Amino acid sequence: MKKALPIKGALAGSRHGTISPKELENVLKQYFGYSGFRGRQLEAIEAVLSGRDCFCLMPTGGGKSMCYQIPALVKAGIVLVISPLIALMENQVTSLKSKGVPAEFLSSTQTAKNKNEAHCISTWGHDFRPSYRKISSLRKQFPDIPILALTATAVPKVQKDVISSLCLQNPVILRASFNRPNIFYEVRYKDLLDDVYSDISNLLKSSGNVCSIIYCLERAACDDLNMHLSQQGISSAVYHAGLNSKVRSAVLDDWLSSRTQVVVATVAFGMGIDRQDVRIVCHFNLPKSMESFYQESGRAGRDQQPSRSVLYYGLDDRRRMEFILRNTNSKKSQPSSSSSELSEKALADFSQIVDYCESSSCRRKKIIESFGEKVQPTLCQRSCDACKHPNQVSSRLEELRRVPNCRYNKISPVFKSSSVNPENLDTEFWNREDDASISAEDISDSDDEEAAAASNMAISKYTSKGGLEAKLDALERAENSYYQAKGQTKQQGGNLVDKKSISQTLRDACRKRLLGALGQARLRLGNLTFDAESSAAHLETESFKKYEKVGKTFYNSQIAATVRWLSSSNSDQIHNRLCALTDQITDNGAATNSDQIHNCLCDLTDQITDHGAATTVSDALGRNPGDASGDCEFAKTEPSDEFAKTAASTENMEHSRMPSVIREENRRDCAIGTMELPKIPSFGEFITQKGKDRASSSSRTESQLRGVSRKANPVISKEGTTGPSKKMKS
Numbered sequence: 241m242k243k244a245l246p247i248k249g250a251l252a253g254s255r256h257g258t259i260s261p262k263e264l265e266n267v268l269k270q271y272f273g274y275s276g277f278r279g280r281q282l283e284a285i286e287a288v289l290s291g292r293d294c295f296c297l298m299p300t301g302g303g304k305s306m307c308y309q310i311p312a313l314v315k316a317g318i319v320l321v322i323s324p325l326i327a328l329m330e331n332q333v334t335s336l337k338s339k340g341v342p343a344e345f346l347s348s349t350q351t352a353k354n355k356n357e358a359h360c361i362s363t364w365g366h367d368f369r370p371s372y373r374k375i376s377s378l379r380k381q382f383p384d385i386p387i388l389a390l391t392a393t394a395v396p397k398v399q400k401d402v403i404s405s406l407c408l409q410n411p412v413i414l415r416a417s418f419n420r421p422n423i424f425y426e427v428r429y430k431d432l433l434d435d436v437y438s439d440i441s442n443l444l445k446s447s448g449n450v451c452s453i454i455y456c457l458e459r460a461a462c463d464d465l466n467m468h469l470s471q472q473g474i475s476s477a478v479y480h481a482g483l484n485s486k487v488r489s490a491v492l493d494d495w496l497s498s499r500t501q502v503v504v505a506t507v508a509f510g511m512g513i514d515r516q517d518v519r520i521v522c523h524f525n526l527p528k529s530m531e532s533f534y535q536e537s538g539r540a541g542r543d544q545q546p547s548r549s550v551l552y553y554g555l556d557d558r559r560r561m562e563f564i565l566r567n568t569n570s571k572k573s574q575p576s577s578s579s580s581e582l583s584e585k586a587l588a589d590f591s592q593i594v595d596y597c598e599s600s601s602c603r604r605k606k607i608i609e610s611f612g613e614k615v616q617p618t619l620c621q622r623s624c625d626a627c628k629h630p631n632q633v634s635s636r637l638e639e640l641r642r643v644p645n646c647r648y649n650k651i652s653p654v655f656k657s658s659s660v661n662p663e664n665l666d667t668e669f670w671n672r673e674d675d676a677s678i679s680a681e682d683i684s685d686s687d688d689e690e691a692a693a694a695s696n697m698a699i700s701k702y703t704s705k706g707g708l709e710a711k712l713d714a715l716e717r718a719e720n721s722y723y724q725a726k727g728q729t730k731q732q733g734g735n736l737v738d739k740k741s742i743s744q745t746l747r748d749a750c751r752k753r754l755l756g757a758l759g760q761a762r763l764r765l766g767n768l769t770f771d772a773e774s775s776a777a778h779l780e781t782e783s784f785k786k787y788e789k790v791g792k793t794f795y796n797s798q799i800a801a802t803v804r805w806l807s808s809s810n811s812d813q814i815h816n817r818l819c820a821l822t823d824q825i826t827d828n829g830a831a832t833n834s835d836q837i838h839n840c841l842c843d844l845t846d847q848i849t850d851h852g853a854a855t856t857v858s859d860a861l862g863r864n865p866g867d868a869s870g871d872c873e874f875a876k877t878e879p880s881d882e883f884a885k886t887a888a889s890t891e892n893m894e895h896s897r898m899p900s901v902i903r904e905e906n907r908r909d910c911a912i913g914t915m916e917l918p919k920i921p922s923f924g925e926f927i928t929q930k931g932k933d934r935a936s937s938s939s940r941t942e943s944q945l946r947g948v949s950r951k952a953n954p955v956i957s958k959e960g961t962t963g964p965s966k967k968m969k970s
């Protein structure tokens with residue numbers, strides 16, 4: 241059995257069976273370098289050392305690990321820690337070893353005499369870690385060994401549940417306040433912003449590129465936002481379960497050692513990672529509960545220095561999450577009554593975070609009260625946006641209320657009646673299903689599987705034909721009743737619908753993103769000879785023309801898909817696409833509209849038909865006969881060699897036969913426009929391609945995934961940080 245470790249000048253009291261607070265403080269200093277205990281640490285340690293069971297609630301970053309590490313150091317025997325994730329065990333063991341403390345971990349055989357993260361029993365215990373409920377059998381085996389249950393989040397009911405599940409006997413109950421006084425809380429409203437990405441990059445830049453975490457619900461959003469930040473010169477990298485473990489640990493290492501400042505991640509990131517100087521935690525999407533929000537935002541300011549939590553609230557995000565939560569539990573083949581109970585609970589939990597965002601009262605108070613703690617009115621001291629700028633927050637909320645309900649998932653009857661079929665859209669919005677095709681071994685224990693699975697399921701429901709029809713019908717009904725309730729016609733409500741229009745600012749920002757992506761492609765491929773500015777403009781115009789009527793969401797998704805396409809295509813593909821696009825643009829830089837292009841092609845095809853090369857217009861355009869779309873679907877065209885040859889010969893056609901708006905070059909351009917163009921890949925295709933690339937050239941791909949900006953801006957990555965440490969806790 242392990243003896244107590246030799247502690248300098250300490251443990252005199254142990255001769256009498258007790259260790260004084262002073263001696264414990266010396267141990268803290270000697271091994272961890274801290275001068276005194278925080279919060280309820282000392283009381284918890286003393287309870288365990290005296291052989292009592294203990295339930296201890298301390299806030300995020302409060303120092304719970306110390307409560308079992310110090311007893312392990314000063315007492316003979318071992319302390320067994322039960323942790324929810326393997327990564328946490330690894331980090332903790334590595335860190336303890338670096339301090340000369342003998343520690344090992346067992347990743348599959350978990351038995352316990354002393355435990356951490358006890359809230360898992362009550363919350364995750366239902367659906368995530370059923371094995372936690374078996375821990376109580378150890379009590380029978382080792383009745384005299386004290387059990388310590390530690391958590392940052394437990395409302396009174398959960399606390400009771402934990403105590404009874406673990407069979408704690410007459411435990412010492414220690415509760416510290418949930419308050420994190422060094423975190424400033426703020427909510428920003430996506431629906432009132434022109435460009436959320438720019439808002440985030442401005443926030444990071446104006447804060448001096450400090451160490452930050454940005455949480456997104458979906459992997460695709462992580463990739464996309466990371467790309468944007470990198471292009472803005474921000475030192476960022478992406479982390480989610482879609483990346484292989486080698487890439488993930490490289491990202492983590494870079495971030496822990498300050499080589500990367502910002503990590504854009506799913507909730508897989510952060511648990512048990514102890515970088516103390518995280519200054520900003522940003523939620524790009526709504527978390528699913530106040531508890532998740534508290535845990536995630538609590539990763540800011542573990543060094544107790546001033547830090548920020550910024551939550552971006554979007555009405556679409558809200559509806560999407562509600563949909564996910566409503567459907568998740570039914571997917572898990574629960575008996576229907578228990579599944580609907582779980583859904584109701586999940587929705588009730590979620591409503592707290594919605595209330596946090598949609599209310600103008602103190603954010604801090606909302607968080608703390610949600611855990612059942614009473615709050616003094618003077619607690620906040622203007623350290624949240626609602627207390628610091630009450631008028632501004634109220635007026636934003638007022639403005640938000642004017643955003644119409646028909647923005648439900650940003651699909652309106654306009655969309656339904658447009659020529660675009662949503663099932664064919666190559667955008668993230670509809671292609672979430674593809675995400676599920678990522679190989680199973682790439683998905684480790686660490687992602688938020690519930691959200692991902694549910695979300696995939698939700699979207700696959702949308703994309704199934706019946707589901708889509710039903711959805712669109714429901715949306716149409718919702719929109720109609722909205723206007724009826726308002727006593728307006730849709731046209732009268734038109735000014736409200738403006739919110740989904742694509743502003744010039746957004747277009748400019750997107751053009752810049754495309755410019756950056758083209759720059760990256762040029763760096764990657766080296767042999768691209770195009771004018772980046774005008775190519776970016778053409779690509780942007782293409783997306784705009786395609787989704788102008790449908791709205792911001794689809795436009796943004798199309799831009800994102802194009803950025804991804806640029807990051808994975810070869811020179812020929814990019815060259816061909818840009819040539820063809822350029823061909824559609826008039827000399828003064830304005831795009832011809834789709835009708836013009838269509839007319840041009842039809843005209844051209846007529847001539848070609850005259851020459852006997854193609855039999856019908858739809859043959860020539862490569863469109864299905866039944867396709868009523870007015871848009872020219874270049875990408876789908878599969879021209880025959882003969883057609884291509886004939887098309888090339890149109891150089892010699894008479895000018896008078898061309899539509900007047902199409903100039904000489906455009907005639908040639910239209911012919912080129914019929915060549916086969918590469919399709920912009922879906923996210924699933926993109927990931928599969930990335931996987932293939934990785935296999936053939938793993939090192940190059942990994943460095944790309946880890947964030948190109950380090951090369952672009954090596955100075956930023958080193959600035960403004962203190963030495964981080966890997967977390968040692970469960």
Ligand SMILES: Nc1ncnc2c1ncn2[C@@H]1O[C@H](COP(=O)(O)OP(=O)(O)OP(=O)(O)O)[C@@H](O)[C@H]1O
Pocket residue numbers: 274275276277278281298299300301302303304305306392512514516538539542967968969
């Ligand atoms: N008494 C102390 N004085 C100063 N720093 C401390 C003290 N105790 C712990 N710390 C440091 O505070 C940080 C947070 O500690 P720890 O990881 O144990 O927090 P936690 O309560 O488990 O947080 P979370 O619930 O967010 O995981 C660590 O870097 C730890 O070394």
